[in-house]
Amino acid sequence: MSETRKIAAILAADVVGYSRLTGADEDRTLARLRALRSDLIDPTIAVHHGRVVKRTGDGALVEFRSVVDAVRCAVEVQNNMVERNAGVPPERRIDFRIGIHLGDIVEESDGDLMGEGVNIASRLEGIAKPGAICLSEDAYRQVKSRLNVAISDLGVTQLKNIADPIRVYSLEVGVATQGKPPMPAQPTELEKNSAPLALPDKPSIAVLPFQNMSGDPEQEYFSDGITEDIITALSRLRWFFVIARNSTFAYKGKGIDVKRLGNELGVRYVLEGSVRKSGQRVRITGQLIDATTGNHIWAERYDRELTDIFALQDEITSSVTAAIEPKLLAAEGVRTEKRSIADLNAWDLVARALSHFWKLTANESEVAVTILREAVQRYPDYAPAHSMLAFALLVSSHVGWMPDGDRDSAAFHTRKAVELDENDPWAHMALGYLALTDHRTDDAVRHFQTNRP
Numbered sequence: 001m002s003e004t005r006k007i008a009a010i011l012a013a014d015v016v017g018y019s020r021l022t023g024a025d026e027d028r029t030l031a032r033l034r035a036l037r038s039d040l041i042d043p044t045i046a047v048h049h050g051r052v053v054k055r056t057g058d059g060a061l062v063e064f065r066s067v068v069d070a071v072r073c074a075v076e077v078q079n080n081m082v083e084r085n086a087g088v089p090p091e092r093r094i095d096f097r098i099g100i101h102l103g104d105i106v107e108e109s110d111g112d113l114m115g116e117g118v119n120i121a122s123r124l125e126g127i128a129k130p131g132a133i134c135l136s137e138d139a140y141r142q143v144k145s146r147l148n149v150a151i152s153d154l155g156v157t158q159l160k161n162i163a164d165p166i167r168v169y170s171l172e173v174g175v176a177t178q179g180k181p182p183m184p185a186q187p188t189e190l191e192k193n194s195a196p197l198a199l200p201d202k203p204s205i206a207v208l209p210f211q212n213m214s215g216d217p218e219q220e221y222f223s224d225g226i227t228e229d230i231i232t233a234l235s236r237l238r239w240f241f242v243i244a245r246n247s248t249f250a251y252k253g254k255g256i257d258v259k260r261l262g263n264e265l266g267v268r269y270v271l272e273g274s275v276r277k278s279g280q281r282v283r284i285t286g287q288l289i290d291a292t293t294g295n296h297i298w299a300e301r302y303d304r305e306l307t308d309i310f311a312l313q314d315e316i317t318s319s320v321t322a323a324i325e326p327k328l329l330a331a332e333g334v335r336t337e338k339r340s341i342a343d344l345n346a347w348d349l350v351a352r353a354l355s356h357f358w359k360l361t362a363n364e365s366e367v368a369v370t371i372l373r374e375a376v377q378r379y380p381d382y383a384p385a386h387s388m389l390a391f392a393l394l395v396s397s398h399v400g401w402m403p404d405g406d407r408d409s410a411a412f413h414t415r416k417a418v419e420l421d422e423n424d425p426w427a428h429m430a431l432g433y434l435a436l437t438d439h440r441t442d443d444a445v446r447h448f449q450t451n452r453p
Contacts (some may be wrong), residue, residue: 004107009070009100009139010121011050013077014059016095016130024091031250032094032264033058038244040080046436048073053113061121063113067102067135067142071171074098074133075149078173081131084266092264099124101136110400116162123159124168137167149173204241204267205320206291207231209252210284213276223275224249225351226284229313230271232425234320243267249358262291269297271320280306286316309347346379350388357392362401368392369402376413387417387426394433410434 015021021029045052045062048069053061064070077096085093101124103117120136128134134154135143144151154168207230212223228245235242243265251261258270273286287299300319304312349371357368369392375385393410396402411434417427 003109005104005115006107007103008105008113008117009064009067009102010105010113010118011062011064011070011074011098011100012059012118012121012125013062013074013096013098014056014125016097018058021092021094027250027254028264029094031247034250035243035247035265036084036094038246040084041077044073044076044080048076051111053111059125061113061118063105067100067139070100071133071135071139071143074100075171075173078131078133082173088263095130097125097128097130098133099126099128099135100133100139102139102142103136120159120162120166123162126160127154127157127168128170129172131173133171133173135169135171137169140167140169203269204243205234205269205271206243206248206261206265206267207234208256208261208270208272209249210272210286211274213274213283214278219277221352221355222277222348224355225347226275226309226313228351228354230316230320233313235425241267246358258289258291259294268292277306282306282309282312284312284316286319288320346375346382346385349375349378350382350384353388353392357388362396365392365396365401369396376416381420383417383421383424384426386413386420387424387430390414390417390430391426391433394430394437398433398437407434407437 015033018029041060042052048064050062050064050069050073053063055061062070062073064073078098081094081096085095099121101117101121103120104115105113105117106115107113124134124136150172152170152172154170156165157168158165207227210223210227212220214222227249231242231245231248234240247265261270262268268291270289270291271286272289273284276283281303282305283301283303285299285301288297289295290297298319300316302312302315353368353371353375356364356371369389372385372389372392375382376389379385390410390413393402393406393413397406397410410430414427414430414434417424418431421427
């Protein structure tokens with residue numbers, strides 16, 4: 001395997017007390033961490049021209065072009081975490097510690113990084129306080145005139161398994177690093193539920209996976225597909241903040257306290273419901289809840305022919321929007337164009353494919369891609385089939401499940417999806433990944449931010 005030596009800024013990060021957090025509540029900890037990655041960490045890394053080299057459970061190793069970019073990224077993430085942790089009980093907070101070093105590294109042909117430069121960054125992260133950023137002297141020298149945060153000189157420090165001691169500086173970002181209140185031994189239920197939400201400055205909603213009431217586990221993909229379409233429809237409304245699919249699906253099949261969920265995901269509204277499919281008829285129920293009070297805002301039951309499924313999805317989206325922001329509903333239409341029965345068959349194939357793809361394993365990804373290839377062959381004018389095939393190919397290639405040669409195929413299907421529907425959000429996600437692999441970071445961020453499914 002060939003290798004290349006170079007000088008680079010390396011950022012290493014992990015979650016403080018991750019084992020304790022997952023031991024107490026693994027599912028919700030993972031959901032919150034996924035939400036942070038999709039809504040905060042990955043976009044911030046992209047904006048500052050970083051490249052995620054690898055993830056290690058709760059941690060990540062990121063390469064930057066310069067120390068300035070690395071530190072700006074770290075400071076932005078830690079500042080945002082201060083806001084996101086506001087009102088969250090100490091024992092449930094997610095805090096990051098970060099280490100940054102500028103040094104010599106070895107880049108393998110597969111993009112992985114090794115060498116002492118990587119080791120030092122990892123050891124710096126290990127000695128950082130919760131919410132803080134530790135810099136080596138080499139890194140600090142590059143940015144000391146640009147910093148506007150509290151700096152502590154930790155002096156010459158012997159890092160574990162590093163031969164020579166190095167001087168270390170700690171950047172303490174925001175109020176979270178100035179000491180947290182002591183952890184209560186047993187917080188009461190009232191204390192858990194009274195914590196204020198860190199809400200965005202626009203209507204915020206989480207769409208929980210709709211329950212499959214058909215009595216047939218094979219129909220699970222159908223209810224998941226309905227949920228994903230509603231998430232996508234709401235995400236297209238720029239004045240809504242919609243929690244990503246990966247975060248809400250972590251709650252699937254679990255008994256959920258809506259107020260607690262609102263606190264954990266930082267949303268005011270929660271949409272939940274059920275789907276019952278029988279023959280050519282479908283029944284969907286939905287209810288919208290204010291997570292700050294637990295009060296029901298809107299509830300409805302729909303009985304329709306299966307051929308009306310797209311109109312039904314639009315109707316649900318319109319009803320939710322009207323209940324939350326009726327004035328905004330009048331300002332921007334949410335209905336899609338009428339689609340045919342052929343689109344219903346294509347949608348069914350795509351929904352089946354996604355039920356495999358989101359299991360995120362090599363075998364399931366291969367099954368998903370096979371189904372999506374069938375979908376684009378049978379229904380060449382159905383944009384979501386092309387965009388999801390492109391997205392699945394790019395992700396599978398990126399993590400090593402499929403050969404890099406599929407990138408050309410992904411690019412073709414991305415262009416086809418945009419040609420058929422320039423507003424398809426998954427097409428823009430695919431465009432963003434293509435731009436990122438071409439090191440066109442600004443284009444990647446533009447696509448990720450403009451159309452997030």
